[in-house]
Amino acid sequence: MMPSLSLSAAIARVARVAKTGRGRTGARRASFASLLPAGGALWRSLTMLLLLLWPTLTLADIHPRDTLSPAADSADISAWFFWLYLWLDVVIFAIVAAGFFFGIHRFRKRPGQNDDPAMDLHGNAKLEIIWTVIPTAIILVLSVITVGGVFQISADPDREQRIIEIDVIGKQWWWEYDYKGYNFSTASEMHVEEDTQVLLHVRSADVIHSFWVPRITGKRDATPGRDYPMTFRPFNVGGEVKEFVGQCAELCGASHARMGLKLFVHPKDGPNSFEVWAKQQQDKAREPVSELEQKGKQVFTTKGCVACHSVRGVAELTQRSQSTGPDLTHVGARTSIAANVLPNSVENLAKWVKNPQSIKEAALMTNLNLSDEDSLAVATYLYSLK
Numbered sequence: 001m002m003p004s005l006s007l008s009a010a011i012a013r014v015a016r017v018a019k020t021g022r023g024r025t026g027a028r029r030a031s032f033a034s035l036l037p038a039g040g041a042l043w044r045s046l047t048m049l050l051l052l053l054w055p056t057l058t059l060a061d062i063h064p065r066d067t068l069s070p071a072a073d074s075a076d077i078s079a080w081f082f083w084l085y086l087w088l089d090v091v092i093f094a095i096v097a098a099g100f101f102f103g104i105h106r107f108r109k110r111p112g113q114n115d116d117p118a119m120d121l122h123g124n125a126k127l128e129i130i131w132t133v134i135p136t137a138i139i140l141v142l143s144v145i146t147v148g149g150v151f152q153i154s155a156d157p158d159r160e161q162r163i164i165e166i167d168v169i170g171k172q173w174w175w176e177y178d179y180k181g182y183n184f185s186t187a188s189e190m191h192v193e194e195d196t197q198v199l200l201h202v203r204s205a206d207v208i209h210s211f212w213v214p215r216i217t218g219k220r221d222a223t224p225g226r227d228y229p230m231t232f233r234p235f236n237v238g239g240e241v242k243e244f245v246g247q248c249a250e251l252c253g254a255s256h257a258r259m260g261l262k263l264f265v266h267p268k269d270g271p272n273s274f275e276v277w278a279k280q281q282q283d284k285a286r287e288p289v290s291e292l293e294q295k296g297k298q299v300f301t302t303k304g305c306v307a308c309h310s311v312r313g314v315a316e317l318t319q320r321s322q323s324t325g326p327d328l329t330h331v332g333a334r335t336s337i338a339a340n341v342l343p344n345s346v347e348n349l350a351k352w353v354k355n356p357q358s359i360k361e362a363a364l365m366t367n368l369n370l371s372d373e374d375s376l377a378v379a380t381y382l383y384s385l386k
């Protein structure tokens, strides 16, 4: 039988809970409440609120996708606007709430009072003007500075200064990065330099994607047939390479959720600098040394991989198609593969080449039915390509 829940029964129950603090599950409520410090309802509510907010408050600085911990000028501007609007809203809310509570207290009907205590404001021109002009002024000021911020974020980079320029091509389901003027291409892990302008030309080879590294910039759509520029200047990283995570932010098919990316910000000088990294990327692929690596290279060149992948110095694609895969010249130097789906290791590379679709649904890499030995050999070879 369905439990009968008439309106009056429900009201009676709410009233009982309000009065005694106990519902039908009174026992459980009481034991949960005993976890909280003793005290009035206000203290309990505040403690609850703090408990709920605690993860947000404590993780704010370290959460990898936290737009409020900006690591570049562009994200910094967006975060500034967030706080501006938030605090403004807090102040406006406080004023409105204070007025509200003042009103219901001051103008309440007292016992024995017969006339209507409410103030008649109808047609009060002065008040009407005040509460029209103030919000209008606030909105006008906010509009002007917000549009200013939008222009600032989308400003052209300064051509007098150094720019790292990268063609970003979204593909189902990974990112291709062609570094202009450097002559190399890499995949899903972007490397840039601290305090240096970065200019991305965001495009797509198939459907619409969206390039997004929350701590660095806002989102930018990758749309076929278009070139959307995006600029930012990463903050200093203090001598160490810093890693930021990103994600495709536009539903783009079966493996959209597995279309991640990483962005590394290098220091200007020292062994970890961007230039050292870029120089290494410009080199041709390392020659295989061990027997297994040699066998792996042979698998790579004879089993069909070269139809979709380039390894500079070994096989280079002259024609590209929609399913053309990442340049693998230095694939061993990446920290992750398949668009940040797997950490890079010989085992994971072997798992991937053996059956890409088992790792990434609908992946556009053909399953070439490699044997376990061939998978391990080619994985060992690819991992050696640092």
Ligand code: HEC
Pocket: 172, 173, 174, 187, 188, 300, 303, 304, 305, 306, 307, 308, 309, 323, 324, 325, 326, 328, 331, 334, 336, 337, 338, 339, 349, 352, 353, 360, 363, 364, 365, 366, 368, 370, 378, 382
């Ligand atoms: C039909 C084209 C095609 C063929 C053939 C192909 N691949 Fe791929 N490969 C791709 C595509 C596309 C991706 C990207 C898939 C993704 O991440 O969604 C990829 C990704 C990879 C990756 C990960 C690279 C990275 O940076 O994340 C490796 C390693 C790889 N392929 C190795 C191989 C090997 C080895 C062979 C031959 C046994 C091969 N591929 C054959 C298209 C192909």
Ligand SMILES: [Cu+2]
Pocket: 208, 209, 210, 248, 249, 250, 251, 252, 253, 256, 257, 259
């Ligand atoms: Cu996507």
